[in-house]
Amino acid sequence: MSHLTTLDHYFTEKREDHLEELKQFLRIPSISSLSEHKEDMQKGAQWLADSLTNSGLENVVVDKTSGHPVVYADWLHAEGKPTMLIYGHYDVQPVDPLNLWDSEPFEPQVRDNKLYARGSSDDKGQVFMHVKAIEALLQTNKTLPVNVKFLIEGEEEVGSPNLEEYINNNKEKLAADVIVISDTGMQGPGQPAVCYGLRGLCGVQIDVKGAKGDLHSGLYGGGVQNSIHALISILESFRDAEGTIEVEGFYDNVRALSNEEKEAYASLGFDEDELKAEVGVDELFGEKGYTHLERVWARPTLEINGVFGGFSGEGIKTVLPSEAGAKITCRLVPDQDPDEIVAKLKAHIEKNKPVGVTVTLTEFDKGKPFITPFDHPAIQAAGRSYEKVYNVPTAYTRGGGSIPIVAAFDEILGLPVVLMGFGLSTENFHAPNEHFHLENFDQGLRVIGDYYFELAELSKEDLKK
Known part of the structure; x- marks a missing residue:
């Protein structure tokens, strides 16, 4: 039986249990920007630590910072195999304006196969998927194909003011061969994407x-x-x-775009007329000589x-x-x-x-901007895992926005960064009625589980930048 078949059986059997656990996580109003939620931030960190422990991870600790705590865990028994550092965040945005929500933001509801709650897409749902992928592998195989470390912070939504200091003070503890972050989106419904750069x-x-x-x-x-x-x-x-x-x-x-990047962007078949209709303008505008995707991703x-x-x-x-x-x-x-x-x-x-x-x-x-070459083995391995589950080619994209701490990871730890997200741009993260499409929750669990095996096929030398 292949590992994907084994994972599929496990996730199918445990789906309702996993959804109920995720709802528990989402009920914690871990709003990092509001001082009245300081206790909730502690609760969120501890809930996550308990979940990591229950999933079979070791050395789980809630580490203090000058602000809200970070949660660390690891499993380091895959001798000679690469080490993956998984980063995410358990804090969420405020919910205002409350009157625009169709249901209580911290009382999760499933409607039309979408899970509605603050943090469902950004980023509790995606962090939770990594925890459950580890659980599935340890329950079914009693081991992991790679070494794994988790670093989940509580201040991403306020600019990660204390995380860079934490990284600098814990370089050895956080040493790895690749950083994996699931806090980005797909190219569209049914269209997976690996993001390899941010402005x-x-x-x-x-x-x-x-x-x-x-x-x-x-x-x-x-x-x-x-x-x-x-x-x-x-x-x-x-x-x-x-x-x-x-x-x-x-x-x-x-840095100029390579011909390979230009060809990859052109192959996405981006519809500029659809974008005009979406944003309500007659014409797009931008630097002469570049397509829209080139302007917003690479200029x-x-x-x-x-x-x-x-x-x-x-x-x-x-x-x-x-x-x-x-x-x-x-x-x-x-x-x-x-x-x-x-x-x-x-x-x-x-x-x-x-x-x-x-x-x-x-x-x-x-x-600072960040980029890992899109032909890097860790990036391409992620693309293969998406394709096995979604059965379509993976898009390789850059993000027009900024996640400053990603560049800090790149600069301080000197590692390739793989942004493999499962959200959609329509999911209202940071807005009322945030939700997460459960088909991407289901398929994403399998993609993540497979990626650990894909990464295990690479040597540490392969992963060096």
């Missing part, structure tokens, strides 16, 4: 200051700089009409996220605003560095600053 991020606020206070536009208009006009001038200087960023040196370190951006200043109430107020500001974020790609990009932004603003104002730049979120 980085840097965010800044621009504050423009003119006169010491707002001025009467009749007395001073035309003779004193208007802070909003000055701000607009700066913002206009960032990009040309076709979206190309005109900050000097911005593209210097951008950097500079976007204005908010503008403020002056009078915006009912009617009109004839003043020259003293102050104005804007919030900017840049999505970055390999091999751009967030600190270098911020320095280039500062130089560009100084060069393009209109007379009569001072400009200050405040730095906010930063995260």
